[in-house]
Amino acid sequence: MTYLAKPRLHHPSLAPNKVGYTRRDYEGKISTLCAGCGHDSISAAIIQACWELDVEPHRVAKLSGIGCSSKTPDYFLGASHGFNTVHGRMPSVLTGAQLANRELLYLGVSGDGDSASIGLGQFAHAMRRGVNMVYIVENNGVYGLTKGQFSATADQGSKSKKGAVNHDSPIDLVGLALQLGATYVARGFSGDKAQLVPLIRGAIGHRGAAFIDVVSPCVAFNNHAGSTKSYDHVREHNEAVNRIDFIRLADEVQAEPAPGELLTLPQGDGSLLRLRKLRADYDPGDRAAALQHVVAQQARGELLTGLLYVDGGAEDLHAMLQTSQTPLNRLGAPALCPGANALDRINAGLR
Numbered sequence: 119m120t121y122l123a124k125p126r127l128h129h130p131s132l133a134p135n136k137v138g139y140t141r142r143d144y145e146g147k148i149s150t151l152c153a154g155c156g157h158d159s160i161s162a163a164i165i166q167a168c169w170e171l172d173v174e175p176h177r178v179a180k181l182s183g184i185g186c187s188s189k190t191p192d193y194f195l196g197a198s199h200g201f202n203t204v205h206g207r208m209p210s211v212l213t214g215a216q217l218a219n220r221e222l223l224y225l226g227v228s229g230d231g232d233s234a235s236i237g238l239g240q241f242a243h244a245m246r247r248g249v250n251m252v253y254i255v256e257n258n259g260v261y262g263l264t265k266g267q268f269s270a271t272a273d274q275g276s277k278s279k280k281g282a283v284n285h286d287s288p289i290d291l292v293g294l295a296l297q298l299g300a301t302y303v304a305r306g307f308s309g310d311k312a313q314l315v316p317l318i319r320g321a322i323g324h325r326g327a328a329f330i331d332v333v334s335p336c337v338a339f340n341n342h343a344g345s346t347k348s349y350d351h352v353r354e355h356n357e358a359v360n361r362i363d364f365i366r367l368a369d370e371v372q373a374e375p376a377p378g379e380l381l382t383l384p385q386g387d388g389s390l391l392r393l394r395k396l397r398a399d400y401d402p403g404d405r406a407a408a409l410q411h412v413v414a415q416q417a418r419g420e421l422l423t424g425l426l427y428v429d430g431g432a433e434d435l436h437a438m439l440q441t442s443q444t445p446l447n448r449l450g451a452p453a454l455c456p457g458a459n460a461l462d463r464i465n466a467g468l469r
């Protein structure tokens with residue numbers, strides 16, 4: 119893989135966060151993506167969110183598949199754990215890692231090809247199992263890395279750069295995530311960092327399967343008239359349902375929300391999600407209604423963004439399976455291998 123190392127120099131007045139790191143400490147190598155690619159803006163939003171939340175880089179595991187989007191973990195969180203998996207297989211590798219060590223923050227980064235085509239089955243099962251993770255799809259409607267073929271999220275009737283029309287129905291990953299049981303579902307736009315950073319912060323604070331579909335234009339192959347994933351099209355058709363702010367359990371709550379326009383949603387660990395409602399009729403706590411809104415808005419050719427659904431009391435896969443609190447690499451041999459007698463007892467209980 120081609121990469122350019124970044125010089126370690128930085129401005130002396132860069133502010134450190136509460137754990138002593140500057141924003142620079144959350145960066146990675148120099149990006150080799152095309153200038154203007156939406157994916158680079160998403161990397162910048164991830165860096166910003168992790169810095170703001172005082173995440174310790176060595177406590178993060180970033181995983182991805184194959185694609186321009188899946189290359190991006192090389193460009194942020196250079197001091198974190200990383201695993202670039204086979205195409206479409208990131209969710210199962212992430213699930214295994216999460217089950218082995220619950221103490222890390224798992225960040226899955228994927229593309230619309232990686233998650234909605236070859237990896238659709240893997241995507242589905244990670245969502246329905248409630249794997250505790252932040253799963254970001256950098257959605258440009260094409261296979262950017264292999265030069266611009268339509269992906270499964272390309273809208274019916276949209277046109278390729280050379281004028282070919284896409285005849286297939288699109289897969290809406292947000293609609294799927296809602297149906298499959300994801301407990302934090304959001305959509306953002308790479309061109310709107312003010313919305314995207316808080317969405318990522320909220321997802322990091324969430325326990326359970328947190329999914330963010332980020333529309334991220336491919337300037338090389340899908341940014342022309344006739345594309346519904348271009349900067350111009352998304353800017354014209356983007357309707358945000360809310361603006362969120364995530365307040366950690368550790369942070370002092372500064373001010374009481376003004377009635378009416380702000381909705382405060384307590385999360386399982388005592389953190390707060392504050393939602394500034396932009397649409398009075400939108401309730402992010404109602405899964406069925408969220409799905410209805412997403413489908414209706416899509417039929418009108420509009421793109422609904424913001425925090426679309428959240429279940430603040432959600433449980434994750436560890437809670438359902440009652441797994442060990444201690445990471446497997448810290449358990450001793452007797453706990454990991456309790457011996458033939460223990461196995462006999464389990465087998466006898468199953469007869």
Ligand SMILES: Cc1ncc(C[n+]2csc(CCOP(=O)(O)OP(=O)(O)O)c2C)c(N)n1
Pocket residue numbers: 184185186187188205228229230231232233236256258260261262263264269
């Ligand atoms: C098993 C396998 N099949 C096909 C490919 C070829 N391939 C590489 S990336 C890619 C699609 C990437 O599209 P997407 O996930 O949307 O990422 P983008 O480049 O658009 O960010 C494909 C089909 C591959 N690497 N491995």
Ligand code: SF4
Pocket residue numbers: 150151152154155156157186187258262263335336337338339
């Ligand atoms: S080909 Fe498209 S997705 Fe890939 S880096 Fe270039 S602009 Fe980004």
Ligand SMILES: [Mg+2]
Pocket residue numbers: 185229230231256257258259260261262269
């Ligand atoms: Mg793509």
